Amino acid sequence: MTRTRSARTAPGDRAPRQAARPGRTAAAAGLLAAGCVTWAAVPVPGPGAAGDLLLAVASACAVFGTARLAVGHESDESRTFLDPVARAARTVADLIRAVPWAEGLVVAVLVLEALHRSRPWHTGLLGAALIAYLSAVHLAESRAAPAVLRPQAPLIAAGLGLLALAAGAAYLPAATGSSADLMAVLAALAAVVVGALALPA
Amino acid sequence: MRRVRLAWAPSAHAQRLVTLALAALIIAVATRRPEFAGVAAPAVLLLAARRGGRPGQIGVGARTSSARLTEGQDAELDVTVTGPGQHSVDLIMHPRHAVVPGAGGARRGAADGPGVDASVPFRVTRSGRRNLGVLGITLRDRLRLTEGQARIELPAVDCYPRPAAQRSRVVLSRLPSRLGEHPSRSAGEGLEFTGVREFVPGDRQRRINWAATTRLGRLQLNTFAAERTQNVVLIADASSEVGDPGSTPSDLALRGCAAAARAYLAVRDRVGLVVYQNGLRWVSPGAGTRQYYRILDLMVAGRSPGGPLARADALSRLPRAALPPGSLILVFTPLLDRRLVETLRDLRERGFSVLIVDVLNAEPTGSSDSLSGLARRIWRMEQDAIRFSLRQLGIPLVRWDGEQTLDEPLAPYTRRVMVSHR
Numbered sequence: 001m002t003r004t005r006s007a008r009t010a011p012g013d014r015a016p017r018q019a020a021r022p023g024r025t026a027a028a029a030g031l032l033a034a035g036c037v038t039w040a041a042v043p044v045p046g047p048g049a050a051g052d053l054l055l056a057v058a059s060a061c062a063v064f065g066t067a068r069l070a071v072g073h074e075s076d077e078s079r080t081f082l083d084p085v086a087r088a089a090r091t092v093a094d095l096i097r098a099v100p101w102a103e104g105l106v107v108a109v110l111v112l113e114a115l116h117r118s119r120p121w122h123t124g125l126l127g128a129a130l131i132a133y134l135s136a137v138h139l140a141e142s143r144a145a146p147a148v149l150r151p152q153a154p155l156i157a158a159g160l161g162l163l164a165l166a167a168g169a170a171y172l173p174a175a176t177g178s179s180a181d182l183m184a185v186l187a188a189l190a191a192v193v194v195g196a197l198a199l200p201a
Numbered sequence: 202m203r204r205v206r207l208a209w210a211p212s213a214h215a216q217r218l219v220t221l222a223l224a225a226l227i228i229a230v231a232t233r234r235p236e237f238a239g240v241a242a243p244a245v246l247l248l249a250a251r252r253g254g255r256p257g258q259i260g261v262g263a264r265t266s267s268a269r270l271t272e273g274q275d276a277e278l279d280v281t282v283t284g285p286g287q288h289s290v291d292l293i294m295h296p297r298h299a300v301v302p303g304a305g306g307a308r309r310g311a312a313d314g315p316g317v318d319a320s321v322p323f324r325v326t327r328s329g330r331r332n333l334g335v336l337g338i339t340l341r342d343r344l345r346l347t348e349g350q351a352r353i354e355l356p357a358v359d360c361y362p363r364p365a366a367q368r369s370r371v372v373l374s375r376l377p378s379r380l381g382e383h384p385s386r387s388a389g390e391g392l393e394f395t396g397v398r399e400f401v402p403g404d405r406q407r408r409i410n411w412a413a414t415t416r417l418g419r420l421q422l423n424t425f426a427a428e429r430t431q432n433v434v435l436i437a438d439a440s441s442e443v444g445d446p447g448s449t450p451s452d453l454a455l456r457g458c459a460a461a462a463r464a465y466l467a468v469r470d471r472v473g474l475v476v477y478q479n480g481l482r483w484v485s486p487g488a489g490t491r492q493y494y495r496i497l498d499l500m501v502a503g504r505s506p507g508g509p510l511a512r513a514d515a516l517s518r519l520p521r522a523a524l525p526p527g528s529l530i531l532v533f534t535p536l537l538d539r540r541l542v543e544t545l546r547d548l549r550e551r552g553f554s555v556l557i558v559d560v561l562n563a564e565p566t567g568s569s570d571s572l573s574g575l576a577r578r579i580w581r582m583e584q585d586a587i588r589f590s591l592r593q594l595g596i597p598l599v600r601w602d603g604e605q606t607l608d609e610p611l612a613p614y615t616r617r618v619m620v621s622h623r
Contacts, residue, residue, distance in 0.1 A: 073293070081446075100216075100217075102217050103216070103220040110221075110225055110228055110237070110240070111224075111228065114228045114232055114234070114237065118236075120234075120236040123239075123240060124236055124240070126240070127239060127240030127241075130240070131221075131244070134218060134221065135214075137214075138212075138213070138214040138217075138345065141213060141214075142291065142339075142341075144345075148289070148345060149345070151343040152247060152345070155243070155246045155247050155250055156243050158243075158246055159243025159244070159246045159247070160242075160243055162242035162243075163236075163239035163240060163242050163243065164239070165239065166237075166240075167239055169235045170234060170235050170236045193245070
């Protein structure tokens with residue numbers, strides 16, 4: 001049996017090395033979201049009206065996504081005897097919880113980046129920031145300490161290596177003909193594999 | 202320990218990674234820009250490393266650390282989870298009404314080992330039988346991409362009212378002839394000196410007052426007051442749930458009764474309780490620690506929902522054992538129930554010594570228009586009239602707001618004995 005530490009730890013019991021700090025993690029997620037949106041949007045003015053729209057959507061997703069982390073989990077307490085203001089606040093909090101803001105931000109930021117001209121290292125850094133943002137969102141949501149992500153670290157490091165390779169490959173002369181088609185087919189296959197991995201096992 | 206089935210699904214983190222990977226790959230294909238495929242790489246690698254081997258069921262046991270809880274007391278829910286395998290365990294308590302999770306409401310268990318023991322702190326803020334709520338159990342794999350969810354209903358706990366502070370006691374002038382700790386008017390074998398009288402054969406020689414004997418030339422004897430006990434019947438009017446939850450007249454009445462019971466039982470008085478709520482429940486006067494817990498149990502039982510509506514005149518039909526003649530009757534009531542007011546008048550006319558502690562701490566709320574203001578004024582005048590009529594009958598009435606100690610409002614009646622009427 002493994003005993004988890006309770007609120008009152010016994011004398012001599014070691015304190016957890018890295019305690020969960022949901023407030024700090026949520027703040028970090030908010031900052032990362034703001035950074036991602038800004039990074040994808042520069043240079044401003046962006047690429048036309050679509051860019052402006054995507055920037056607005058991404059900004060809204062960043063704000064409401066941070067608000068979602070701040071409001072926390074839904075309470076089971078009855079609302080019957082709440083005053084109208086408290087009831088309205090609960091309803092707004094429910095609406096904020098219902099929308100997947102983080103997913104919206106990821107899509108909006110990537111499309112916004114794609115609207116710009118090709119800038120591989122810029123895109124690579126954006127990808128790394130997005131992974132960091134998603135990790136921060138997960139930590140804030142699950143009220144977990146950063147140490148729980150340690151098993152993911154080697155995989156993320158390998159993925160970032162591939163990201164660097166891809167960004168470097170983008171500087172090579174553009175592929176033409178059959179090699180370009182082969183690359184497109186490989187990317188499409190990878191998309192199918194990701195879809196399959198997303199299905200419940 | 203019960204077996205609970207787990208519902209497994211990709212975690213929210215995994216869903217977000219899928220979104221990132223799909224969006225990046227689609228853009229990569231559509232724009233033929235390989236750097237976007239690279240953006241998808243970390244997410245794809247993480248998703249590809251997901252493993253199977255998940256337990257379908259786990260064993261969960263939950264019990265409170267203390268069998269008896271008091272309002273506001275910190276307690277812990279001890280939870281044992283068996284069979285999580287190599288998964289981490291997160292516990293989150295979803296409390297029901299009047300239950301507040303303590304600091305760090307969620308607890309996590311380590312992934313290694315056959316099971317996990319965890320303590321979830323909580324606090325019950327109102328007395329009565331309280332349902333603790335639901336415990337959410339989440340198992341996560343090492344990469345936190347798959348989650349197994351289960352929820353179990355937590356047991357109900359009995360929470361006793363938190364006694365208010367009370368040190369002084371109201372003592373009647375006429376006490377039944379039973380040994381106790383209150384000095385009475387009659388002479389006896391107590392410790393309190395009452396006077397000196399002439400020695401008569403048969404008196405105990407050790408009580409001779411030698412100074413007075415020398416002065417008067419005849420044997421003089423010290424006399425002492427007899428020490429008696431008294432019967433105290435507490436009436437808790439828990440029928441009015443007005444005002445803020447946690448400080449309603451019902452809460453105050455129960456806290457006041459708990460304080461009075463503790464104070465009188467400490468000096469070996471016999472204390473009984475009548476709870477007037479969804480029904481009329483009582484416990485006959487008795488002494489000792491066991492009686493104190495009998496009284497608290499009655500308070501908790503009185504707050505359970507259901508039961509027929511009480512008839513206040515049933516108070517006058519209580520058996521003699523529950524309402525012994527000559528008892529001091531302490532009533533904690535907001536005086537909102539007319540039937541109870543009439544019964545108190547009747548008790549007074551039957552010769553009981555009644556003292557009312559008014560615990561009304563709320564007023565009707567409404568808009569600020571003139572009609573509402575007029576209604577509130579009429580309501581206040583009616584309440585004043587009720588209290589005036591009770592005082593005219595000779596029933597002492599004091600106000601208690603639940604914040605101050607009970608000694609303050611009762612001070613005029615605790616400094617000297619309260620004259621009992623016949």
